[in-house]
Amino acid sequence: RKEVEQDPGPFNVPEGATVAFNCTYSNSASQSFFWYRQDCRKEPKLLMSVYSSGNEDGRFTAQLNRASQYISLLIRDSKLSDSATYLCVVRGPSGSARQLTFGSGTQLTVLP
């Protein structure tokens, strides 16, 4: 079993749609959780951290359920510029030197 598993893509949605990505992680001692965005042939960039209380940044909402070891990302009113690969990322427990474990990514294409 992979340490971080994401929805298989690709997701093709029309502009203005709401799209949700899901992710599960296997290590219950994981400390920190993130969503990164990666454009084609570019480096990953931090989209947002994910907290147990849930957090929102504009059109983006992230949720964490530690009991289920489940992370989600919701994008509302999607824009053409949201087209990218979204990577679910987990940092291991204390002492793991901030090693990040990435999912394989979910590709999103927003269509005009």
Place this chain on the structure above:
Amino acid sequence: DAGVTQSPTHLIKTRGQQVTLRCSPKSGHDTVSWYQQALGQGPQFIFQYYEEEERQRGNFPDRFSGHQFPNYSSELNVNALLLGDSALYLCASSLLAGTDTQYFGPGTRLTVL
């Protein structure tokens, strides 16, 4: 404020050769991590350097080695290249005593023929 820089941007090698990739961390950062990203996959952790020492290592063979210099910059060396080493190699920098945020460089795309 310069971000993370990597060189070269692209590299083509043949099987059996050796390669050295370079990374300069974001200003003020003291920790460098290296990742390998194969096509269609997420990045995989290779190792991390802090205070010029390898602090943690992922599941990569000894052919992969690294170094960190006093100015916090880092090198990744890969010996006896295999076709399967073709990938995007990403460097990420962070501040050990700071937040979890790691900032990635643009990567070096290595092709092994």
